[in-house]
Amino acid sequence: MIKDIVKQLDPLPPKSKLIIFGGGFSGQRIASVGRHLGSQVLCSRREKNSAGADFVFDSDKEVSIDILNGATHVLSCIPPLLSGEDPVLNQLKTQLLNSKNLKWVGYLSTTGVYGDTKGEWVNENTSPNPQQERSVRRFACEKQWLETNLPVQILRLPGIYGPGRSAFESLLKGTTKMVDKPGQVFSRIHVDDIAGAVLFLINLYSQGKNPSVVNVADNLPTNNLEVIAFAAKIAKKSLPSKVPFEIAKETMSPMALSFWQENRKIDNKLLCKTLGYSLIYPNFKSGLKNCFSQLKMN
Ligand SMILES: NC(=O)c1ccc[n+]([C@@H]2O[C@H](COP(=O)([O-])OP(=O)(O)OC[C@H]3O[C@@H](n4cnc5c(N)ncnc54)[C@H](OP(=O)(O)O)[C@@H]3O)[C@@H](O)[C@H]2O)c1
Numbered sequence: 001m002i003k004d005i006v007k008q009l010d011p012l013p014p015k016s017k018l019i020i021f022g023g024g025f026s027g028q029r030i031a032s033v034g035r036h037l038g039s040q041v042l043c044s045r046r047e048k049n050s051a052g053a054d055f056v057f058d059s060d061k062e063v064s065i066d067i068l069n070g071a072t073h074v075l076s077c078i079p080p081l082l083s084g085e086d087p088v089l090n091q092l093k094t095q096l097l098n099s100k101n102l103k104w105v106g107y108l109s110t111t112g113v114y115g116d117t118k119g120e121w122v123n124e125n126t127s128p129n130p131q132q133e134r135s136v137r138r139f140a141c142e143k144q145w146l147e148t149n150l151p152v153q154i155l156r157l158p159g160i161y162g163p164g165r166s167a168f169e170s171l172l173k174g175t176t177k178m179v180d181k182p183g184q185v186f187s188r189i190h191v192d193d194i195a196g197a198v199l200f201l202i203n204l205y206s207q208g209k210n211p212s213v214v215n216v217a218d219n220l221p222t223n224n225l226e227v228i229a230f231a232a233k234i235a236k237k238s239l240p241s242k243v244p245f246e247i248a249k250e251t252m253s254p255m256a257l258s259f260w261q262e263n264r265k266i267d268n269k270l271l272c273k274t275l276g277y278s279l280i281y282p283n284f285k286s287g288l289k290n291c292f293s294q295l296k297m298n
Contacts, residue, residue, distance in 0.1 A: 002036055004280055005196045010203050011037045017070050021057055021088045022077035025165060026194045028052045033195040059087035068095045073202055075106040080137040086144050096150060104205045105150045106198060111158045113139045116262040119183060123267035124213045132258045153201060154213045158266050162191030163294035167231035176228055181245035185221040187266035190281035200277050209275060217266035220283035227284050234292050
């Protein structure tokens with residue numbers, strides 16, 4: 001619920017204007033929290049008729065450079081281009097550098113930049129070691145943002161879930177795959193905590209608590225089977241049989257396979273202990289309960 005996020009946040013300073021490039025799943029949620037806190041927020045999509053499109057931004061088309069007028073905060077939620085370039089910097093770097101009012105520039109990145117650590121924990125001091133091509137591109141974009149010398153903060157995210165994008169959708173469609181790979185864990189984050197963390201970090205940044213990279217993950221990296229079993233129990237659905245990874249991988253898409261080839265646990269102490277953000281959904285159990293409650297309402 002939006003009120004659960006908003007109640008633990010301070011409003012942004014008066015006259016704040018947040019521009020979000022990429023109003024997809026996370027971008028829309030961040031926008032709604034920002035608006036509930038009283039700020040002006042504008043979100044891009046590639047098509048002007050898409051839900052929540054306040055303006056159009058498409059890396060393949062020219063953008064109106066006026067969009068940054070009066071912006072105090074900017075967030076990009078757009079993945080890298082295949083060239084490894086960042087779509088926003090590609091088109092708007094000069095305008096960003098000339099914007100006099102920018103207090104914070106956020107970039108949603110991925111924990112994929114850490115690569116495979118064979119199940120070990122990683123924190124912001126761990127040297128990135130991207131192994132997948134898309135993670136190499138992602139790390140390149142992080143560097144492009146940091147090299148602007150704008151007040152940039154990189155938020156590294158693991159698997160994003162939330163209402164409409166969780167274990168329930170495939171369970172209800174009957175397409176769940178119980179891939180069994182002992183020792184494999186995934187970290188995750190509920191979309192409400194991305195929104196909460198973004199607004200929380202923006203306010204801290206202006207107080208001088210401004211680390212350039214922050215992991216935004218929940219407390220409990222978990223094997224996928226546990227997550228599916230918990231969701232099935234709540235939804236009262238029977239579980240399909242387990243399929244050993246060695247067999248399941250034969251029919252996986254290259255993208256899906258790439259996720260199973262890396263195993264790491266994301267440490268969130270910087271965000272949750274040092275900076276003091278309190279997770280709304282500290283683990284997949286509380287997060288899935290929330291997703292299920294939204295499912296019943298639809
Ligand atoms: N999904 C995950 O589990 C996960 C995990 C870690 C990190 N991430 C990264 O975190 C960010 C937010 O994730 P999300 O799942 O909320 O993203 P999402 O729902 O896929 O939204 C991505 C947004 O980027 C826009 N976009 C994509 N390509 C574009 C281009 N070439 N030019 C202009 N706009 C473009 C999309 O436009 P439209 O609205 O028009 O489609 C959409 O608004 C993304 O960078 C994502 O890669 C995702």
